Amino acid sequence: MTAPTRRERLREATVSEIKTGARKLLVTGGVEAVSLRAIARDMGMTAPAIYRYFPSLEALVTALAGDLYDELRMRLEAARDGTGDDPVAQLSAMSRAFRAWSVAHPAEFGLIFGAPAPGLDGFVDDCTDPDHPGARFGAVFVQPLIDLWHRSPFPTPPRELIERHLGGRLEPLRQSHGEVPIEVAWAFLSGWTRLWGLVAMEVFHQMDWAVTDPEALFELELTTFAAQLAPRP
Amino acid sequence: MTAPTRRERLREATVSEIKTGARKLLVTGGVEAVSLRAIARDMGMTAPAIYRYFPSLEALVTALAGDLYDELRMRLEAARDGTGDDPVAQLSAMSRAFRAWSVAHPAEFGLIFGAPAPGLDGFVDDCTDPDHPGARFGAVFVQPLIDLWHRSPFPTPPRELIERHLGGRLEPLRQSHGEVPIEVAWAFLSGWTRLWGLVAMEVFHQMDWAVTDPEALFELELTTFAAQLAPRP
DNA sequence: TGCAATAGTTAACGGCGTTCACTCAAATGA
DNA sequence: TCATTTGAGTGAACGCCGTTAACTATTGCA
Structure with missing residues (x-):
């Protein structure tokens, strides 16, 4: 060195x-x-x-996409670290930070989360590598969910239902985090999908025809989702 | 004529x-x-x-997008009409049809549901017009939800919570369907967001790093979501 | 039959990614 | 110190692209 x-x-x-x-x-x-x-x-x-x-325009765009993943991840980590150690509060703060960055940077969001350009398929395919910026980004959400699960398990679909559907199909996720209870894996996938879908619909203007204030819908969804993470009765 | x-x-x-x-x-x-x-x-x-x-390449692409919306909507209507009159079964069939079309036509999906190309903003903005192909598509999901709500109300967040967040902000949606109970409006937005997010993540290869069989995850989510539409206890 | 509308052509402008041959300055090593 | 290698940058060129303008030939109609 x-x-x-x-x-x-x-x-x-x-x-x-x-x-x-x-x-x-x-x-x-x-x-x-x-x-x-x-x-x-x-x-x-x-x-x-x-x-x-x-070596090409495409390589430049790919490098830029990697930087954007890192930038976004650091925003989320900052939001997490600026919150107490309640996992639900951390997840809420991270979700808000995710939306805030995405709404403020629609073009960047479109690049990393939109339809992959034909040439960028290689980039997104390599996400299986845990060192990939995209994988590192996704991983930020997993740890708080694990913490929460160990502290006070949240309600999930019946374990055997998850097993039946996702049984052997989560190797990539589990490899990157060692011992991930299958309920946590489900919660991550379900939650990340909802968060991503909600934000992507707003950024891509897919719900302008139905809602005039997407932030209000976001807060409502966040509230109800956080409520679902409360310990089972 | x-x-x-x-x-x-x-x-x-x-x-x-x-x-x-x-x-x-x-x-x-x-x-x-x-x-x-x-x-x-x-x-x-x-x-x-x-x-x-x-008049331009962009206009051609926009026209193509409109056709794709119509094609997809007709698939969903066929799936709905090929099912009994149980609204939950109809919604499930429509959701499966939506995923099937999207997975089979990733490029087309990317065009109409991906990041809007800068020039296509006009197209997606005009979705406020109920005659717009995009709005006609979205509307297909609304009627079964209304039917279901009248038959057996499903659980939703407390009405005052929805009111507080979305109170006056659903005019576009309500204009296109007359009397839409606010709980139904919420259910549509929440459900459509989840469905769209799940499918878009699969089509855009955003969860390859975590799951090897997206269809399994889709079925699991569909099962749990349908369960949430069961009448309140 | 003649006129107007329509569908198509060629040529051109400026922009693009990319390659190739070339120049020139900076670092390196004897 | 001086020759040599390395690296950065240039200019010309190729073949794409959308779009416009001027022009031709054909069709349909009064």
Whole structure:
């Protein structure tokens, strides 16, 4: 581990300048506005120069997506750490932070959570690797659920029903977290799906036709979902 | 209302040939593979000719999206009509049909339910119009829920909680269906969000890292959700 | 028969990703 | 110190793309 040379520092700076330019284009014009020529133009360079840093536009977008996962994950961790040690409160804070970031950054949300561009399939497929930014992100929700389960088990569908449907099909999830009770695995999947669906529908404007204040619906759903995590009677 | 002239018939045929070509490209290469030049090439035409039928590529894609909404809605209606008159059974059948179509047509799903392309914002915004294909689609789920509610009310969050959060914010939904009890409006939003989220996560490969058999998870969620629609004890 | 509308063409403009051959400055090593 | 290698960046080119403009040929109708 040696100190970075001058060249490495310059290179690093250029890489992040490219990413910054790409993100600016992403925000202002959507993913299809991200072009090597536009990035280079904004940097006072020519497009082929970027190939010294990324092998293709697609690779650049993939790298950007990874950064966005990390940024979002850190927001959630901050929200969690800024809350007491009640798992339900932590999960609520994380859910609000997730929605807040997503609503504030719709283009970025669309990039990492929307329909995968044909070329990005490789990126999302590799999510099986626990070091993948996407997997690291998802994992943030698992630990509080495990804590909550051990503290006061919440109601779930009957264990044998979960077993029957998901029995051997959760290896990926369990591998990344060691001992995950199957009820917790179910709760994670069910809860993350609901959270993601609610936020994605808002960000993608899929419920404008029915609701004028998506945040109100979000808070209502969060309230009822948190109530379902209360200990069984 | 007069019979279509010969010219109108030819024009109609060309329009649908264009759409067919566009869909083929959508399926094989994703939305970004849909190009006027490729469509025209496949038809033995030149690209500018398409401008006699659609004012822009974006307009063509928007028209295609409308067709897809209609196609999907008709699948759901067929599933509903092929089931008895038990609303819960109808809703289950419709949910399965929704997942089946979506999984079988990921590119089409991505077009109508994914991140709206910057230019398509107008399309999704106009969903407020009840004649919009998207609104007509969503409406299919509402009637069975109303029937069910009148037959045997299902458990919901306390009415005053719904009122407080969603009180005046459901005009669009209520306008399109006249008398919709607020509990039904909540159930629709909550249920549709869960269904959409679950299917979208599968189609967008957002849960490959955790689950190997998405259909199993879907059936489990469907089972538990249907159970929640049982009459209150 | 003649006129107007329609469907199609070619050519062109500017933008895009990407490749190739090239230049020039910076780091390296004898 | 000086030659050499490495790396960053340029400009031209290829083949895509959407879109516009000017133009031609055909169809339908009065």
